[in-house]
Amino acid sequence: HPIISLQDVSVTFQSNGKPLNAVDKVNLQIRQGDIYGIIGYSGAGKSTLVRTINLLQKPTTGTVTVSDQDLQKLSTPKLRNARKKIGMIFQHFNLLNSRTVLNNVEYPLLSQPIGKPKRQAKAKKLLELVGLREFENSYPDQLSGGQKQRVAIARALANDPDILISDEATSALDPKTTNDILKLLKHLNETLGLTIVLITHEMQVIKSVCRHVAVMDEGKIIERGDVADVFSNP
Ligand code: ADP
Ligand code: ADP
Numbered sequence: 001h002p003i004i005s006l007q008d009v010s011v012t013f014q015s016n017g018k019p020l021n022a023v024d025k026v027n028l029q030i031r032q033g034d035i036y037g038i039i040g041y042s043g044a045g046k047s048t049l050v051r052t053i054n055l056l057q058k059p060t061t062g063t064v065t066v067s068d069q070d071l072q073k074l075s076t077p078k079l080r081n082a083r084k085k086i087g088m089i090f091q092h093f094n095l096l097n098s099r100t101v102l103n104n105v106e107y108p109l110l111s112q113p114i115g116k117p118k119r120q121a122k123a124k125k126l127l128e129l130v131g132l133r134e135f136e137n138s139y140p141d142q143l144s145g146g147q148k149q150r151v152a153i154a155r156a157l158a159n160d161p162d163i164l165i166s167d168e169a170t171s172a173l174d175p176k177t178t179n180d181i182l183k184l185l186k187h188l189n190e191t192l193g194l195t196i197v198l199i200t201h202e203m204q205v206i207k208s209v210c211r212h213v214a215v216m217d218e219g220k221i222i223e224r225g226d227v228a229d230v231f232s233n234p
Pocket of ligand 2: 013014015020022040041042043044045046047048049
C-alpha cells in the first residue's frame, strides 16, 4: 500500500521570465516501510519533488496523497498535523547553534501540549536512540558533522513521523561517517517501520541502503525500479 502517491505532479517556476518545469508530470508511489532513493544531477528537480510531499512546495498541477489524505484538500490545522508526521534532514543540519543538543531535539515538541519533564524525557530517549545521550548539554558547534546529523535525525523523529525525508543528508560527510549515518537510517527503518525517502547524487549511497530508486533528469523520472535492476552492470 503506498504511503506517498504523487499523481501527475508538476512544479513550474518562472526563470528569467520563462517557465521552467522543475518537476514535470511525475507519477510516483512509495510503499510504507520502503527506503526509496531519488538520484540525479544537481538541478534535476529532486529537492523540489520531495518538497511537494510535505507541501513545502505547492505543485502547480497534480495531486499529492500522503497516508491516504489529499494534502491540498486539508484545512490548515489538519495540514499542520500531517506535516508533523513527515520529518526532514538536510545537508547542512539546520541546528540552532545557540541551543544545547537537548534543546534542539525538544524544539519540535514545544508546540505540543506536553509539559517540560515529558518533553525532555522524550528528547533524551531520542538522543539515546541515535547514540548521543552523553552530549545532551553540548552545543552543536562542539560536535562533529556526523554527530550534528545524528542530532538532526533525533529532532526529525520528535513528533513520531511516519516518513523521513533525507535531502543530501550525507553529502557533507566523509565516507566512514556517511556509512554510519546510513546504517542508523536503516536501523530506524527496520525498528520503527519508518518510510525513508532519500535524495542523493551518489550512486553508492543508493546502493548501500535503498530498496527502490528513481532516476531524475530535467524534472522527469527517466528510470526506476529495484536498485539491483536499475544499477546492474550489463
Ligand atoms: P517511466 O515510464 O516513468 O520510465 P516505468 O517504465 O518504470 O516508468 O513504468 C511504467 C509506468 O508505470 C510509468 O509510466 C509509471 O506511471 C508507472 N510506474 C512505475 N513505477 C511506479 C511507481 N513507483 N509509482 C508510480 N507509478 C509507477
Ligand atoms: P536538485 O534538488 O535535483 O538539485 P532542484 O529541485 O533544487 O534540483 O531544482 C530544480 C530546478 O528548479 C533547477 O533548475 C533550479 O534552479 C530550479 N528552482 C528550484 N527552486 C526554484 C525557485 N524557488 N525558483 C526558481 N527556480 C527554482
